[in-house]
Amino acid sequence: MATFKDKLPSIDPRGFVLPALLLLVWQGITAAGWVDTRIIVAPSAVLAAGWNWINSGLALESIGASLFRDASGFTLGAAAGITIGLLLGTSKLANTFFGPTFHTLKHISIFAWIPLLSAFFGRDDLAKIVFIAFATLYPVALATIEGVRAIAASQLEVAKVYGFTPRQALFRLILPAASPQIISGLHLGLIFAWLATMGAEFLLASTGEGLGMTVIRGRAAFRVDLIIFGMLIIGAFGMLLNELATRAESRLLHWRGHAR
Amino acid sequence: MSTTHSLEKPLTLEPAGNFLPALGFPDLGKAAVHLKRIGVGIVFPLFLLYLWQVATERVWLPPQLLPAPAFVWETLLDMLGSGELATHLLASLQRVAWSILIGGSIGLAIGFAMGLSKTAKAYLYPSFSLFSQFPVIAWSPLMIIFFGIDEALKISTITVAVIVPFAVATYKGIENVPVKLMEVGRIYQFSFTQTLWRIALPAALPAVLGGVRQGCMQAWLALVFVELLASSEGLGYLLVYARNLMQLDVVMVCMATIGLVGLLFDFALAFVEHRFSNWAPKGR
Numbered sequence: 441m442a443t444f445k446d447k448l449p450s451i452d453p454r455g456f457v458l459p460a461l462l463l464l465v466w467q468g469i470t471a472a473g474w475v476d477t478r479i480i481v482a483p484s485a486v487l488a489a490g491w492n493w494i495n496s497g498l499a500l501e502s503i504g505a506s507l508f509r510d511a512s513g514f515t516l517g518a519a520a521g522i523t524i525g526l527l528l529g530t531s532k533l534a535n536t537f538f539g540p541t542f543h544t545l546k547h548i549s550i551f552a553w554i555p556l557l558s559a560f561f562g563r564d565d566l567a568k569i570v571f572i573a574f575a576t577l578y579p580v581a582l583a584t585i586e587g588v589r590a591i592a593a594s595q596l597e598v599a600k601v602y603g604f605t606p607r608q609a610l611f612r613l614i615l616p617a618a619s620p621q622i623i624s625g626l627h628l629g630l631i632f633a634w635l636a637t638m639g640a641e642f643l644l645a646s647t648g649e650g651l652g653m654t655v656i657r658g659r660a661a662f663r664v665d666l667i668i669f670g671m672l673i674i675g676a677f678g679m680l681l682n683e684l685a686t687r688a689e690s691r692l693l694h695w696r697g698h699a700r
Numbered sequence: 701m702s703t704t705h706s707l708e709k710p711l712t713l714e715p716a717g718n719f720l721p722a723l724g725f726p727d728l729g730k731a732a733v734h735l736k737r738i739g740v741g742i743v744f745p746l747f748l749l750y751l752w753q754v755a756t757e758r759v760w761l762p763p764q765l766l767p768a769p770a771f772v773w774e775t776l777l778d779m780l781g782s783g784e785l786a787t788h789l790l791a792s793l794q795r796v797a798w799s800i801l802i803g804g805s806i807g808l809a810i811g812f813a814m815g816l817s818k819t820a821k822a823y824l825y826p827s828f829s830l831f832s833q834f835p836v837i838a839w840s841p842l843m844i845i846f847f848g849i850d851e852a853l854k855i856s857t858i859t860v861a862v863i864v865p866f867a868v869a870t871y872k873g874i875e876n877v878p879v880k881l882m883e884v885g886r887i888y889q890f891s892f893t894q895t896l897w898r899i900a901l902p903a904a905l906p907a908v909l910g911g912v913r914q915g916c917m918q919a920w921l922a923l924v925f926v927e928l929l930a931s932s933e934g935l936g937y938l939l940v941y942a943r944n945l946m947q948l949d950v951v952m953v954c955m956a957t958i959g960l961v962g963l964l965f966d967f968a969l970a971f972v973e974h975r976f977s978n979w980a981p982k983g984r
Contacts, residue, residue: 454819455826479845540741541748547966548959549924552936555943555951559765638837643928659841667841675834682833 481665489665490672498654503673506637506651509565513572514633518626521577525584525622530614542581550575550636554643564648568640575636576629583625587618623692627685634678651677767949775949776956784938789957792927792934795854796919802855803862804915808908810863811870816900828867836861836922840929849930854923861922862915869911873904906977913969920962 463483469475470482477485493499527534528542553574561567591614599613615622641652655670749769755761756768767775779785810828813820840857847853877900885895927936935954942950 452822452826454822457823458827459830536740537744541744544959544963547962548955549921549962551921551925551928552939552955552958554928555939556948556955559943559946559948559951635835635837638835639925642837642840643925655838655841659844662845664842664845667845671834671838671842674838678835678838679833 478662479664481668486665486668486672489663490669493654493666493669498649499673502649502651502654503677505649506641507677509568509572509640509650510633510637513569513636514576514630516569517573517576517633518580518629520573521580521625521629522584522622524577525581525625526588526610526614528581529585529588529618530610546578546582550578550632551639551643554640558644563644563646568637568644571640571644572633572636575639576633579628579632580622580625583621583628584618587621587625588614590621591617620693623689627682627689630681630685631678634681638674764946765948767952772949772952775947776953779950779953785953785957788933788935788938789961792923792936793961795851795858795934796916796923798855799858799862799923800916800919803859803919804866804912806859807863807866807911807915808870810867811908811911812874812896812900814867814871815874815904816896832864832868836918837925840926844930853930854926854934857926858919858922861918865914865918866908866911869914870904870908873907873911874900876907877903906973909969909973909976913966913973916965916969917962920958920965924958 466480467483470477470480470485481489490499524542528539529535554571557567557571557574561570595613595617599609604612637650638652641650642656645653645656651670651674655667655674658664658666658670752766752769756763756766760766776785810824814824814828815821836857839860840853843853843857847856881899881903882895885899890898923934924936924939927934928940931937931940935958939951939954942948942954
């Protein structure tokens, strides 16, 4: 994935034509009054609604609540995912016993867990965080398994020759060697976690604050301006997290350099 | 690198590998190994089932939260017998099929346009990459406003989910068509349609099929989400409905069905992808 810096020098003005046209038509038809402005809200109205929302202080509260859920779920899910991945990747016994179950359960579409989770954990933060952790777990675990299995036999032999204890093997060989895959799994997990945060807030809309809940309540109140602004914020945060993860990934893996 | 199983040697907790031949048993080939693996793999689910049974017998959790396995099984048979499950499954599959048809066509068109024409890429690519960063989930409230909560909502939401993987895979596939093949086409003065049908399409097919697989999985994911959000039939609807009545047996049956369909999709598409993965000319 290209970083921001790579994209900078090659900005082609033709890329702006389509978005500009869209904005123009959008503003044009609403200003001319050709459409029901309750359904198709003018871009300026969206900005105004967003400005009010931010000024009221509610925006900060909502975004904070969502990011808190996202971070808690991601941390739990990532920890569980790496643990499961290491277990299934390193131990043949664990893989034969738990592997089939693990790989079968992954086919259940992630959102299908929400009704069951809500029966067990209610509709509040706990259920949402468990769900987000669940959504993060799979990509991280699968990437960790892949990373551990890709370790070269020669490296394992060196560890064997030096008589590494399992603990040494884990921290000096397996984790560093599998780190590229684990980190890209974490990157994917971060994207999934944000998706899951929004999904959980839409489907388990309860009292309390959250970006997704603001949007879904905006729908109930027919506040299209707020919905569109919320969507933009959701998308922007998704992109921001992605960008941060991309940068962290290249920085964390910098040490690998040209070792091979 | 064929180091898939290399790690087990120094770290296994048990003697590694299949030691049957060493003991002089006739080697039944891979079938025996597979059978053995499946046999061991089923132990853990059986153990879970046993645990579940014990938990319901001793009422560790209220029966509303944890229905007995036998009861869930009965519910499954009931729902199969009455055709309830089939009706909802069919409704869901129909939505997915329509969306894949519509979204797939749009995605392929965008992918081909961006892959074949530099001008189209210059106009479309920035908007498309921005669009692809917005999760489908974020679109859904806006779509409810535009399309109501009827069929149009589901199909449009799933369609949006399908477009991106189709378009990305097609675009990448065509971009990676060996330059030599394109040059041959130019030497033979192929027309645009000839280039498309004889070079670009066959060479990009494996990548496109990868996109088809991705798109179908995304469609299934989006379907469950949108049916949970607002629906009056379909598996997701049944899930929410049963959950609201606290019929967790029905919830479990639905989850199993959703998992099974996802599994079948994945296997079928992986098979197709595998069949076609080796036919592309490499241009070397």
